[in-house]
Structures are given as structure tokens and as C-alpha cells.
Amino acid sequence: MLISIEQVLSKDEVRQFRTILDGAPWQDGAASGGTLARTVKHNEQVDDSADVAISLGNHLLRTLGAHPLFVSAALPRKIYPPRFNRYASGGGYGAHVDSAIMHVPASAVSVRTDLAATLFLSEPDEYDGGxxxxxxxFGGQSVKLAAGDMVLYPASSLHRVAPVRRGARIASFFWIESLVGDEGARATLFDLDQAIQQLTPVLATDDARLLKLTNVYHNLVRRWATT
Structure with missing residues (x-):
């Protein structure tokens, strides 16, 4: 299940992020890649321990915690702290699969990577490729979203970033461990929750049909969630 979420950050927030990131300490992104991935990874990243990465990442996490569509789609249990990367001058990331388990640096926390997310911080017309x-x-999908928009997709997917031929592609990326690890079950819950949200404005809050659907949703969460 691939979901695009529009305007996670406003245009003003994107401008603030970009201003801060323009002055951030960038380093070779290959250093954070796995044994195989680092051979096909050609980008720059902000050091995860840098104050700027932590501050911007926390802002993004607070925003996502209050975003209904993200919560509905991901049912997040843990989120790996957001990272920030930049592709330019032919930089790209060849085909790879994310590690199944990621350990948060300087902590005892491990995150099972059920979902991956990319939040775009460059407008599509700022760069070619990327x-x-x-x-x-059902085949491959190519994603290039407006600045402030985010794509959520299974971390188990084979994926790549096409080389950037002009300009710079700046983004935040991170992984989510869901309360519901099974992708099919999570997709079913998302569809059901979206249907309930669409019916809520047009039905009375005590409508028996709405109450039954809500009851089914929460009972399925109880059956499938791990805490």
C-alpha cells in the first residue's frame, strides 16, 4: 500500500526547514548505508546527532502525531528519528531494500521497519530526476511530490532514487514500526477507518450502522495489534 499525504508541512514550514538545512553540516551519506546499500548510495546527509537534525526531526514527529491520515495509515508504535538527505550533481541511490530492524543510535531502542516514509522538501521544478x-x-511506481508532501510505503519494497541531473533534491526520510505488523491487515484497517471517517459527517453519532462499523474496527485492532 502506497499512500501520498499532502501538506504534512506547510509552505512556510518548508521554507524554515530549508533555511536551516542550507546551513547544516552535510556529510557523505554512504556512511549510514548497509554493507550492500552503501555501494549504490551517492548522496549527502545531515549527521543524525547534529542539533539541527534532532530539532527538525522532533518538529516533524510532533506534526505527524497529530495528522489523522498518517495515524490511520501507519498505526505507529515506534518511529525511527527522521533523517535528512540531499541528492545533487548526478547523485542517486541504486536499488536496495531497507534493513528489517534498525537500532536508534545512542539508545537501547530498536525499530522493526514496517513502513518507510519520504517527506519532500524540494519542489519538483527545482531539480531534474530524483x-x-x-x-x-503491481509493478513499479515513480514518486516525485510537492515540497511538504510525504509518501508512505512498505519498507520491504525494493526501491531506488533516480540520479539528480539538475538542482538538488532535499528530503527527510524515516521508518515506522506499526502496531499492526501485517501489511494486509493494516491495509484493511486503513480502508475501514477511512470509510468510517467519510460516513461520520453524514450520519448521526448514535447511528447504529456507524457504531457497528466503529466496533468492528476497534475489535480488529485488538485482534491484530501488538504492543
């Missing part, structure tokens, strides 16, 4: 290409059961 598409996030994701392989799925």
Missing part, C-alpha cells in the same frame, strides 16, 4: 521508484506487487 524520482523515488518503488517496486510493488
Amino acid at each position: 524520482e523515488l521508484e518503488i517496486e510493488g506487487a
Whole structure:
């Protein structure tokens, strides 16, 4: 299940992020790649321990915690702290799969990577190339969103970032461990929750049909969630 979430950050927030990131300490992104991935990874990243990365990451986490569509789609249990990367001058990231378990630096926390997220911080017309290409059961999908928009997709997917031929592609990326680890179950819950949200404005709050659907949703969460 691939979901695009619009305007996670406002245009003003994007400008603030970009201003701060323009002055951030960038380093070779290959250093954070796995044994295989680092051979095909050609980008720059902000050091995870840098104050700027922590501050911007915390802002993003607070925003996502209050975002209904993100919560509905991800049912987050843990989120790996957001990272920030930049692709320019032909930089790209060849086909790879994310590690199944990621350990948060300087902590005892481990995150099972059920979902991956990319939040775009550059507008599409600022750069050529740089598409996030994701392989799925029904073929490949190419994603290049407006600044402030985010794509959420299974971390188990084979994916790549096409080389950037002009300009710079700046983004935040991170991983989510869901309360519901099974992708099919999570997709079913998302569809059901979206249907309930669409019906809520047009039905009375005590409508028996709405109450029954809500009851089914929460009972399925109880059955499938791990805490």
C-alpha cells in the first residue's frame, strides 16, 4: 500500500526547514548505508546527532502525531528519528531494500521497519530526476511530490532514487514500526477507518450502522495489534 499525504508541512514550514538545512553540516551519506546499500548510495546527509537534525526531526514527529491520515495509515508504535538527505550533481541511490530492524543510535531502542516514509522538501521544478521508484506487487511506481508532501510505503519494497541531473533534491526520510505488523491487515484497517471517517459527517453519532462499523474496527485492532 502506497499512500501520498499532502501538506504534512506547510509552505512556510518548508521554507524554515530549508533555511536551516542550507546551513547544516552535510556529510557523505554512504556512511549510514548497509554493507550492500552503501555501494549504490551517492548522496549527502545531515549527521543524525547534529542539533539541527534532532530539532527538525522532533518538529516533524510532533506534526505527524497529530495528522489523522498518517495515524490511520501507519498505526505507529515506534518511529525511527527522521533523517535528512540531499541528492545533487548526478547523485542517486541504486536499488536496495531497507534493513528489517534498525537500532536508534545512542539508545537501547530498536525499530522493526514496517513502513518507510519520504517527506519532500524540494519542489519538483527545482531539480531534474530524483524520482523515488518503488517496486510493488503491481509493478513499479515513480514518486516525485510537492515540497511538504510525504509518501508512505512498505519498507520491504525494493526501491531506488533516480540520479539528480539538475538542482538538488532535499528530503527527510524515516521508518515506522506499526502496531499492526501485517501489511494486509493494516491495509484493511486503513480502508475501514477511512470509510468510517467519510460516513461520520453524514450520519448521526448514535447511528447504529456507524457504531457497528466503529466496533468492528476497534475489535480488529485488538485482534491484530501488538504492543
